[in-house]
Amino acid sequence: DTEVTQTPKHLVMGMTNKKSLKCEQHMGHRAMYWYKQKAKKPPELMFVYSYEKLSINESVPSRFSPECPNSSLLNLHLHALQPEDSALYLCASSRAESTGELFFGEGSRLTVL
Amino acid sequence: GIQVEQSPPDLILQEGANSTLRCNFSDSVNNLQWFHQNPWGQLINLFYIPSGTKQNGRLSATTVATERYSLLYISSSQTTDSGVYFCAVSYNQGGKLIFGQGTELSVKP
Numbered sequence: 691d692t693e694v695t696q697t698p699k700h701l702v703m704g705m706t707n708k709k710s711l712k713c714e715q716h717m718g719h720r721a722m723y724w725y726k727q728k729a730k731k732p733p734e735l736m737f738v739y740s741y742e743k744l745s746i747n748e749s750v751p752s753r754f755s756p757e758c759p760n761s762s763l764l765n766l767h768l769h770a771l772q773p774e775d776s777a778l779y780l781c782a783s784s785r786a787e788s789t790g791e792l793f794f795g796e797g798s799r800l801t802v803l
Numbered sequence: 804g805i806q807v808e809q810s811p812p813d814l815i816l817q818e819g820a821n822s823t824l825r826c827n828f829s830d831s832v833n834n835l836q837w838f839h840q841n842p843w844g845q846l847i848n849l850f851y852i853p854s855g856t857k858q859n860g861r862l863s864a865t866t867v868a869t870e871r872y873s874l875l876y877i878s879s880s881q882t883t884d885s886g887v888y889f890c891a892v893s894y895n896q897g898g899k900l901i902f903g904q905g906t907e908l909s910v911k912p
Contacts (some may be wrong), residue, residue, distance in 0.1 A: 721898055723898070723900075727844075731904075732889060732891075732902035732903065732904055732905055733846070733889075733902055734902075735899055735900065735901075738898050738899065740898065745898065746898070746899060778844050780844075780846065782900075784898065786898075787898030788833070788893075788898055789833075789834075790834075790851075791834075791836060791848065791851035792834075792836065792848075792891075792900055793848060794838075794845070794846040794848075796843070796844065796845045797844045797845065797846075799844065
C-alpha cells in the first residue's frame with residue numbers, strides 16, 4: 691500500500707475562519723511533508739516532520755500551523771488566511787527524511803475568499 | 804541552493820509518437836524522482852532514480868549522476884499521458900525535495 695490520504699479534497703474558507711487539512715499514511719513512514727502548489731508552478735516545500743518532530747520550516751507565515759499527532763497523521767491548521775493563500779496543498783511521506791522515495795496524496799484544493 | 808532545469812517547457816505530440824524529457828541539476832543529489840501530475844492535481848510517482856536506468860512499460864528513465872542529468876522517455880504516447888511531468892531532487896542527505904519547473908505534455912488523438 692503506497693497511499694497517502696488527504697482530506698478534505700476541496701475547501702472554501704473566509705479570511706476569518708479556522709480550518710484544518712488532514713493527511714494520513716499507513717506505510718510506516720517516519721517523515722511527512724507539506725507542500726504548497728500555485729497554478730502553473732511546481733510544488734514548494736512548507737514543512738518537514740521527522741519522527742514526529744518539526745525538522746524544516748521554510749519560513750512559512752504563522753497563519754499556517756502544522757501538527758504531527760503521531761507517526762501516521764499530519765495536520766495543517768489554517769487561521770486568518772489571505773486570498774493569495776489559495777492553492778493546492780500536497781502532503782507527502784517517505785521512509786525517513788534523508789532516504790527513500792516520497793509519495794504524495796491527491797492534495798487539498800483551498801480557496802480563500 | 805541546487806538548481807533544477809527541465810526541458811522542453813512545453814511539448815505537443817501526436818498519439819503514438821515518442822518523446823524525451825530532460826532534467827539537469829547543478830549539484831550532486833541523493834534522490835531524484837520523476838512525477839506525472841494529472842489534470843486533477845495528483846502527483847503520480849513514475850520513477851525513483853538517483854542513478855542508473857529503469858523501465859516501466861512504455862516509460863523509461865536514465866540518470867547519469869556524474870554528469871548531473873536525467874532523461875525520461877515516453878514511447879508510443881497516449882492521450883492519457885497528457886499533463887505536467889516534474890523532475891525533483893534532494894541533496895546533502897536532506898529531505899527537501901526540490902522540483903523543476905516541469906514539462907507540460909499534450910498528446911493529441
